[in-house]
Amino acid sequence: LISETVLGIVVPLTFIFFTEPRLIVVPLIFVVGYIITARHYLRRLMPVIQRQREQYGLMNAGLEETISGIEVVKASAREALERSKYLRNAQHFRDLFVEQGRIEARYLPLLLFGIALGAQFFHALWLYSIGDIGLGQVVAVIGLMNVLRFPTFIALFAFSVFQAGLAGARRILAIINAETDLDENPDGYRAPLRGEITFEHVSFSFAANPGEAPHQVLHDISFHIPAGQTVAIVGQTGSGKSALTQLVNRTYDATAGRVWIDGVDVRDWSLDALRSQIGKIEQDIFLFSRTIAENIAFGAPDATPEQIEAAARAAQAHEFISRMPHGYQTVIGERGVTLSGGQRQRIALARAFLANPRILILDDSTSAIDSATEDEIQRAIRQAQQGRTVLLITHRLAQIRWADQILVLDGGCLVASGTHEELLRTSPHYRRIFARYDHTTTLTDPAHLTEGAA
Ligand SMILES: Nc1ncnc2c1ncn2[C@@H]1O[C@H](COP(=O)(O)OP(=O)(O)OP(=O)(O)O)[C@@H](O)[C@H]1O
Ligand SMILES: [Mg+2]
Known part of the structure; x- marks a missing residue:
């Protein structure tokens, strides 16, 4: 021109x-x-x-x-x-x-x-x-x-x-051009994940605006999770539970210390390899304004209808989906407003099942669900625990009790860790949290849930 x-x-x-x-x-x-x-x-x-x-x-x-x-x-x-x-x-x-x-x-x-x-x-x-x-x-x-x-x-x-x-x-x-250090690392480590997570003196601050002091959210946290364990993270609101899980799939990077997955520093992993093997159900479940099937298959676009249904069954979602006017082809309204909290949660679970990640993070702090749904979701989560590492943030005591290990956070510090019985004996923090958490939930015996899922 x-x-x-x-x-x-x-x-x-x-x-x-x-x-x-x-x-x-x-x-x-x-x-x-x-x-x-x-x-x-x-x-x-x-x-x-x-x-x-x-x-x-x-x-x-x-x-x-x-x-x-x-x-x-x-x-x-x-x-x-x-x-x-x-x-x-x-x-x-x-x-x-x-x-x-x-x-x-x-x-x-x-x-x-x-x-x-x-x-x-x-x-x-x-x-x-x-x-x-x-x-x-x-x-x-x-x-x-x-x-x-x-x-x-x-x-x-x-x-x-x-x-x-x-x-x-x-x-x-x-x-x-905004600088980010969370770019894909093309020569990064790629391997099938086993699911071992280690934190070594990890601290994390949210980058503050220029001139402001950074806001430190996690202080010097160390722990080890062997592959296949279910670990509950408990603590008051704002204690850093969500932030901790965000360091596992590298939503953010630790500001000090190291996060290891399978003995490899998360920063050395290929971001794609890491994230595609870590499933996460966010505290605010985001659903797209698409069909239920598309939402379930979001991380696995090649999934067949049979696979989608199997995942939905495992997540205890098949029944309510079948009752919808167009079943799996029902389009969810803007941001999924036509579904209840429990239904959204089960769709998110089905999505996680289908992607079949080796590490599954369930951030579930805020949900309040009736006890019938509660039982179904517990059953689904119980199913999800088979053969993978699960990080569970929840207020449901029944789920916390099942955990192989419980991490107790307080003001961004790891104040105690161990099993439910150990912590009841040794940690006043845990006893306080235990007293405050949701006792309306039936303390269901995990055995009957496992049977139900089988
Ligand atoms: N994007 C952000 N920028 C700055 N500070 C943040 C950001 N997200 C969270 N925080 C702060 O980090 C701290 C820990 O937040 P986090 O979300 O991890 O808490 P939580 O334990 O998950 O709480 P809840 O039980 O309410 O979900 C809080 O003090 C919060 O204000
Ligand atoms: Mg949270």
């Missing part, structure tokens, strides 16, 4: 020059004047375009938040407030477009060309009247002026589109 535009400007100028050298004056002034005007124009336009992009992002982010939080908005009777907030944003956005129009109008290049064309016409007519050029040359020169018009406009247009694109690209590049 650039070379064509340049040619489109240079060629007519050359022809005009060879038709009559004196007639080059007006078009040259036009082209030079045009370039100068265009530069001024773009210098004024660009900040407005940049602000338009930013405002657009702001407006949409606000809208998305209001829509996904619509229940809170309604429950707090904030509809009018949210609406006027959006309106203000939209008005500001519109103002920025009006401003763009104003700038464009002020530098209207059409006007400039009209003046140039008129001046050239009179200049040529004058040269004709004094007999220096023929009528054919007048016509040719005016025709060439018109040839010149299009490429100069295109040049400006192309340039301003390019500049606007640049404004957008700058915002995207800022994100793409």
Whole structure:
């Protein structure tokens, strides 16, 4: 486009020059004047375009938040407030477009060309009247002026589109170029996972904003989990349970100390190999607005319908899925709002079963589920424990009691570890937590659950 535009400007100028050298004056002034005007124009336009992009992002982010939080908005009777907030944003956005129009109008290049064309016409007519050029040359020169018009406009247009694109690209590049030390390590260690986890003097702080002190979440934590164990992590809210599991699948890296998986530092693992073998059910279960089958098969897109169903059965989810209007093809609403907490949990479990990871992390602190569902989920989790390492964050005492090992966190420190009986005897922290945790849950004998699952 650039070379064509340049040619489109240079060629007519050359022809005009060879038709009559004196007639080059007006078009040259036009082209030079045009370039100068265009530069001024773009210098004024660009900040407005940049602000338009930013405002657009702001407006949409606000809208998305209001829509996904619509229940809170309604429950707090904030509809009018949210609406006027959006309106203000939209008005500001519109103002920025009006401003763009104003700038464009002020530098209207059409006007400039009209003046140039008129001046050239009179200049040529004058040269004709004094007999220096023929009528054919007048016509040719005016025709060439018109040839010149299009490429100069295109040049400006192309340039301003390019500049606007640049404004957008700058915002995207800022994100793409953001430094991260959690990049895939192409030469990283790849091997089938056994599921042994070791923490060695691990501390972790959330990176604070510049100028703020980092917020230390985990302090000098060491423990060892042999492959195949089920380990419960207990502690008060905010004690660092979720943060601890985030260091296992490298959602974050420890700020001090080392995390070993199968005797290899997590930072030396290929991120892909590591994460594809670690399953995680998050505290906030995220489901996509797709079918139930697609949600279950998210980590294993090649799974057959039979495999999906088997995973759902193992997760005690088959029964409620079958009762849905379209079974496995039922599309889940935005973020899965049409499912209950317990149902979402079982879909997430089925997803984990299908991916069949060697390490399974269940972050389940907040769930409150009726005891019938509770039993089913316990059965499903019991099933999930077979042949893998399980990290279990839960308030359900029944599940904690089954664990091979219990880690007790308090304020980011590992204050005790051991089995339920040991801890009841030795750890006042554990006794306190035990007293506070959910005693409404039936302390089911794990034996009958295992039978149920079998
Ligand atoms: N993204 C974050 N940025 C900064 N601080 C965070 C972030 N996420 C968590 N924290 C802080 O880390 C600490 C531990 O949080 P964590 O989520 O691990 O607690 P938890 O034990 O899982 O609590 P809960 O039982 O409520 O789930 C808290 O003080 C919390 O405020
Ligand atoms: Mg948590």
